[in-house]
Amino acid sequence: MIKGKKGLSFILAILMVAALTACGNSSQGKESEEKDKDIAIGQISWAENIAVTNMWKVILEDKGYNVKFNYLNMGSTMTALESGDLDVSLEVWLPVQDANYLEEYQDTVNFSDETWFDEAKVGLVVPTYLEGINSVEDLNEHKELFNSKIVGFDPGAGTMEVTEQLIKDYDLDFELVPSSEAAMLAEIKKAVNEKEPIVAPLWSPHWVFSKYDLKFLEDPQNTFGGVEKIHHATRQGFEEDYPEVSKWFKNWKMNNQQISELIDYVESSEEPADGAEKWVEENQDLIDEWVN
Structure with a gap:
């Protein structure tokens, strides 16, 4: 048995250490739980x-x-x-x-x-008012109309890489110009408002199809694939x-x-x-x- 003031102090010290340890474990447990969330x-x-x-x-x-x-x-x-x-x-x-x-x-x-x-669907799109252009195979014949440019979006996106492959597959005399989705959509908006030609890779679902009359070009070689x-x-x-x-x-x-x-x-x-x-x-x- 521990007697006297020294004994009491020793007991209090042990209790304080135990309490602090418990608080520390509780705090660590709470921190771990929050981190796991x-x-x-x-x-x-x-x-x-x-x-x-x-x-x-x-x-x-x-x-x-x-x-x-x-x-x-x-x-x-x-x-x-x-x-x-x-x-x-x-x-x-x-x-x-x-x-x-x-x-x-x-x-x-x-x-x-x-x-x-x-x-989901992916492909090249043009405005519907370009009535004579309905397939990727039609693009070379009208390359001057588009200044031989496909307006793209984020470099590194899978669809951009597939579009580069499409250019090779169809031997298109076109350059894919990367930008961002916002920049690409701004160019589509400008072209449609001015009834100008534009071709760009797009995908559905996307809100742009409810705002502008656009059509997917046929892809006979199925480079873009079917349903995604x-x-x-x-x-x-x-x-x-x-x-x-x-x-x-x-x-x-x-x-x-x-x-x-x-x-x-x-x-x-x-x-x-x-x-x-x-x-x-x-x-x-x-x-x-x-x-x-």
Whole structure:
């Protein structure tokens, strides 16, 4: 038995150490728990990508997760998934558009077998008022009309690389000019308003088709492929770290009407998150199918 003031002081010291240790463990546990709620999602400046990333931010934060966006291009997205600096990419187009990324990263990044959109289409488009141009094979004959230029968007995007392959396949005397999606859409807007010719690679779903009369050019060699399906990809270990969220992503499915409406809500809002939140509120039954 410990007696006297020294004994009492010793006991108090032990109790204080125990209390501090308990607080430290509690604090570390809380910090670990909060860290485990953090999810980094890659966002690319494409209309549908901005829409779905903001939609999932709303859904996940409502479930108690902390979502942050990493603003990247497609190549950087794959590199960040491989290194583990990024948790999720919500948009991988297969079997054609992003096939190069699948081939390069299939051993170091998890590409989902599940798809969230099954009606995607990619190709070169022109305004419908260009009545005599309906196929990629018509372009060389009218190259002066387009100044031998295909107006492109983000360099490194899968569709841009497929477009370069298309130029070779059809022996087109055209140059693909990279820019950004916003710059490409601005050129389409200007051309359509002035009834001028323009040709650009585009994809559906996209809000631009509801605003301007555009048509896909026939692709007899099928360089762009037929129907594309959109998958998601995650870093290795994500499913083990976030089994619940991983299950939700696999349950996620949208049709053309749903994604088009979501894009419209996001595009027409001052803040993309506001439009996404409004859409989620109005489509809670659909969301519940994914997350329950």
